[in-house]
Structures are given as structure tokens and as C-alpha cells.
Amino acid sequence: MPAAGLAPRRLHPVSPFVGALGLARRQFLPLLLALFAGRNVGPFPIVLGLILTVGVVISVLEYVRRTYGIEAGAVVVDEGVIVRRRRVVALERIQQVDAEAGLVQRLLGVVTLKLDTAGGGADADVTLSVVSRAEADRLRAFLRHAGAGVGLVAPHDEGKAEKAEEAEEDVLLRIPPAELALAGITSIPLLLVLTAFGPLTELFEERVDAVFGWIETTAEGRPPVAVAAVVIAALSALWLGGAALASILSYGGYTLTRRGRDLHVAYGVFNRREASMAIDRIQAVRVHENLVRRRLGRAALHIQSGAIVGEKTRLVVPLLPAAAVHDLVEVVLADVEVPAGALEPAPPAARRRALLRRMLPAGLAAAALVAVVPAMPAVAIAVLVVAVAAYDGELHYRGLGLGTTASVVVGRAGGLARETVIVPASRVQALRIRTSPFQRRARLATLELPIAGTGRTPTIHDQLELRLAQVAGAVLPVSAADERRQRAASGSRAD
């Protein structure tokens, strides 16, 4: 067993200043700008200085009074200037340890360490802002090490984990900048980039006006279609470039590694983020592919853990070759066999359902349109609407898929953007088969596989009810075997 504890200690001495700086940036900078913008300054700078000074003093006091350490299998944080507070978080409840460093923090060689636990409430996670790089590494190693005895690492692999501590570190994936640019360009929420440009256009309003003026003068006397084409091309180039740049900045230097029974991810050019997740806590993996990415043979991965708190319940792989997905998922889900090759398609009844569900509302709307405006353009629009609905329905039908092995269930759904969810049978908590009146007529059903945590429930849509019952029946024994193993392990731990 590892050492029992870590003596109480303070955060890094620059902590209060990093804290104050953050506060200043968030609260006072806008205020300052506002003050200088309006010329009537008056006594405000003095008041502001006073507030800032008080802020720094409070930060320093808080720093002096805050200690953290590890004793008796728990992280203990003592804090509070006047009212003392002690927080105790059991090591076995820590789901994930994240390190994050902004630009200033990186220059100072410090990081913010975040311990996410499974459990709700305000005390759910512990944030250590800030500790030195070396201290963060030491703490993380300690947590991993200590976790081996209390549940961070599956007990039946204790020996393996201890060894892993020494050397074993597998780099599973690095994503080069070109791929990241592609990830940005092919990501669906491209609109985000446009909204990001919003504030910028306000800042450079005059210049934007100048650009428009320049466009107007240049465009004079030229055919309007050509001008429109050039403007649209320029805007799209800007848009795509922005998306690519944003993706490179946020995911730059993306590295996914496996250290023993932990997954570890680090990324970001300015804001460097690091996160770890215990492999034994991973509940499901989702593969996202939209139409463009499918054509390019690429996919994105979302790895979902059982943590309940915050958004740190998943790790994201922004883009990887579709051919590499299978092997990576088998590493990430450890000890399972993921089906290779094509999934089972949904039965023909599912195609009828997919088409009907989309064409019926579209048809009704189209009929209403033609009834109100009995003219040729309206008819053309009506036909187009129904055709698009049919295409969408066909896409959704083709998106449906089901796959199983002895240890996992795989379900795929979606039209333009497809999502494949891969759930180890051992993680399934319950089984639910749903049917709507329409599904019952076609002997179809939907299978839900609830897993721990607050993420979305893995769902397999529109397969034959009999087939789903068969899948469900095969899941339970595997799930039970896993539970038995864990109970046996926790029993031996109590000794």
C-alpha cells in the first residue's frame, strides 16, 4: 500500500495574486474601461484602488488560512478566514482529476487542479487554485496510487496498476494541426464562429464600414452576380478559416495517453487543459460522424464517465481517422470486444416508418400551402419540401444500425449527423423496451440501456421487438458477472 497521507500544506505562494488577477480581469477591467470611456472620472479611481487593495488583502488572508492534505484515505481541505470550514472528500469518490493553466499561469509554472467527485451539491468538487506544476504531478500520482487501494482502480488489477505507475505510458493518439483545422471546418456548430465575430465587428465598426464602402466603390459597374459570388466566397473563406483557427487554438497539441488504468488527455494552445479519467469508470463511448466527415473518413469520439458533477463527465477526441476508431475504443473500454465491420441494418418496416414520419407532416404542410396558394411556384415548393422529407427519411433509415458481441451493445442513429453509441454490457443498470402504437403495428421497438451518471441514455431505435428482447436478454448475465466481481473485490477490501 502507498503512504497513508500527505501532510497539510498551503497552495502555491502566487495563488492570492493569480486569484486577484482573475478577479481584476473579470470585475474591474470592464469597470475601468467604462470609467475612462466616460470622461467624468471624479473620485472613482481612488475607490477602485481601495476595493482592489481590500481584494488583495482578503485573497492573501484566504491563502494563509487554506491548507490541503491527504489523510485516512481522503482529501482534506481546511479553509475560511473567520468561519473555518473543513471539507473531506474520500479518495474513492474522486472520478477525475483535471489540471488547467491559463496564459499567466503557464508563465508562472502553476496550474489549477480540479478533483471531480461522484455526488451532487456545492461541495462536490475540490478546486486547488493554484499549485506548482511539480506539486500537481505529485498529487496526481499520489491520488492514482492511493486510489488503487480504494477503488480508483479496479481491485482485480491492482498489481498491474502499481506497475503502471512506474513506466507504462501509451500514447494512444496525437492530432496534428491540419487534422484539427479539418475538425473545426467539419464541425456542425460553425455558427459559433459567426457569433464570436459579433463583438469584434462592434470593436472595428468603423473599419467594417470602410470595408463595405470599399466593396461598394469597387463593385460599381460590375455585374451584381459576380460581386455577390466574390463577397460570399470571401465570407466563407473567413468563416472556415476562423473555424479552423478556433479548433487549432482550443485543441492544439492534443495528446491522448493511457497510464495504467487511467486515460489522460492534454490540449490547448493558450489555455492548456489536462484531464484524467479512470478507465474503470467509463460507461459508454459515442462516435459522431456527420456527412462531410463520413466522406472524409473521419469521426469524433465522446467518452462518457459515470461522474455526476459538472461538464467534466466526458473526454472528447475532436477528430480521428474512422479506421482507427475500432482499436481506440477497444483500448478505452478495456476488456471488451467491439464488433468490427458493418452493423445490422434496421428491418424494412423501419424504412417505412422513417419515411412516413417525415413525409406525412411535410405532405400535410405542402398540401395546405397549395390549398392556400394554388399557383405554380407554390406547387414547386410543395414538391421540393416532400422530396427533402423523403431524402431525410431515407438517410435516417440508413443511419439505423445495431451490433452486439458477448460484451458490448452498439446502436447507431441519425440522418446527416450520425451517432454510434457503444455500451459495455457490464455497465448497463437496467433495460427498457419502449413502443409507440405505430411501432407496435410494425413489430418495431426502441431499447434503452440506462447507464450510471447524468449523461444521455444509450438508445437503440427501431429494430424488431423480438431482436431487441434477445439483445436485452444477453446483456443481463454479463452485467451480473461484473457486479459479482466488484462485490467480491469490495468484500476482500473490507478485510
Added chain:
Amino acid sequence: MRLVWTVKLAASAVAAVVVVLLWALAAGVTLLVPLAVAGVLTAVIVWWPRARYEHWSFALGPATLELRRGVLWRSETSVPYFRIQRVDIERGPVERRWGVAELRVRTAAHAGDARLPGIAETDAEDLRRTILTRASDDTTF
């Protein structure tokens, strides 16, 4: 339980009728509208709780708790005993008045909960204990 659902539904129906009635009076619409609404709602009050009750059943199977529910959109849930974390007993004011309770069987998954409504108050604690016993020493697999 039918009675409880009828009472709850009737209470909201009366409220809805009152709202429609007030609106009809204020807007000067013919009183036939609230009358029609009341008629439809009465039919629903008679039919819905009965249908819901008949389509809501549970059974303690050898390895799993089986729950079926839903009139039009049906679902069949199997909760393996070994995954059960907690069983809660819930009683609202209407439930207390008629001496029934609802058992909520919870797992680690948010979506894995099973609701067993309309258990006689006197049986609820026994049923809860039965389920928990099976949950803690499940050897069926």
C-alpha cells in the same frame, strides 16, 4: 390507485373548466364552449385512470423487477435486483388520504428508475424490504 388518479385528474380538470369558463365570460363567447370542454374532460376522467391503471403492472421476477406501463406509448423495464441502489416510498397528500404509496426503485442510472404506484400503505414497507433483500443477496445469475 384508480381513485387517486381520478381525484388528481378531476382536480386539474375542474381548474381547466373554471379557466375556460372565465375566459368565455370575459370574451363573450357562447357558453357552449366551456360546456363542450367539460364534457370531453369528464369522458377523459372516466376513461384515462382506468386505462392507465390496467396498463401499469409490475412483477418480482426471479432475477429482475419487471415493470410495464403506458397506454399508447408503452414501456417494459427490467431492473436486475443486483443493480438496485435504493427504494424510496413517496406519498402525496391525495395518496395519504386514500392510504396508498408509491415505491421508487432507483439504480445508479438516472434513466433506470422504476415507479410502482398504488401500493397499499400497509404493504409498502414490506415490499420495499423484500426488494432490498433481493438486491443485497442476489445470487440468481
